[in-house]
Amino acid sequence: MVLSGFIRGSASRWAVLLLLGQLSAGLRTTSGSPCENTCSPSNATTSEEIVCTDQEFGDTQVGRKFEDCIQCQLQSTFTNDATGESDVEWGLYNLRYAFTSCVYGYPEKVSNISNSCPVACQELESALEFELTDPSPLSLDTWCGTSSFADNEITDCNTCYNLTYDEVTRQVYLANFLESLRYNCHFETPTDEEFPISPSRIFSESLLPSSTANLISSSGSSGPSNLALIIAMPILGFVILLCILALGCFFFIRSRRKKVRRLHQSGHLHARWNDTGISTPQWAMEYPAQAQGPYSPGIYSPQTVYSSPHPGYGFGLGFVDNDGRGQDVGYSKFVEPVIASPSTAYSPEEKVPQAQQTYFPPPPSMSNNGKMRATQ
Structure with missing residues (x-):
């Protein structure tokens, strides 16, 4: 009975110790966080939960657990209102703990990998180890203000770990942790x-670019829209300006064409108006006196004095008989005007001097070939 009681008591103590060991072996996270099941939370992150090479994060259970926990924490928006701590802050703390454990062996040495990178990262040690073993939820980022955490030192350290190409000892993940x-x-x-x-970019063998721009807009979700609007506004303004210029050129050219067409038409009509050859027949140009007619202005001009009427032939019709002889018929008589000087007066009994009388030949008639001919 005593022996059995001792055995049962020893088993109970080992079970308690094993349970405490399981509870202590975990990654620090926010109390009440949805990531508690993934991270197996404990009061402090321990070295037993840390691996150092890129291959171990994918091939070992500890490495896969660490990656899953960090992925959950960095993508979580959970915050404990009582303490003010958040999952993102504890996820970054766990990345810092892993970096110092693998590079500087603090607080415990995890890996025996030998390379020159710890020397290249030596200047960053005091900043990264600040309050690492006794973190305060309200000051998880206080270490950022230390002067030793300089950008040029960070870049040199990242470059060194990015050049670790050996498949077994490759540690590009550590460079992304630091970035x-x-x-x-x-x-x-x-x-x-x-x-x-994104955690998928952190746990990647492609080195992250240097942090030079805020990836979260201060205006929240409207940031990308505002950025697109800022980019699109100058382009839209330029397009509108081009459209206005194109319309202006179109109406200007159209107005000029209308003006030129209007000036061309008026000049053409004016030229045709002065062209007397349009409606004046050839025979009228040869016999202007007969073409004037009885109402011509020249007949009734105050400078013209008429003598006694002289019979003559007016306009008529000429035709050709079947035997080929031409006939002139239908001529009317008209008065031959005699132009005299207005300063010379004659009595009714006096005759007009022979020199002042004007003789007009008879009008032309049509010959058998359709041409005009003068009638004797």
């Missing part, structure tokens, strides 16, 4: 926002 810490020191993530750098 994530630098980003949050420059652009602190709000407590209600996810960490802007």
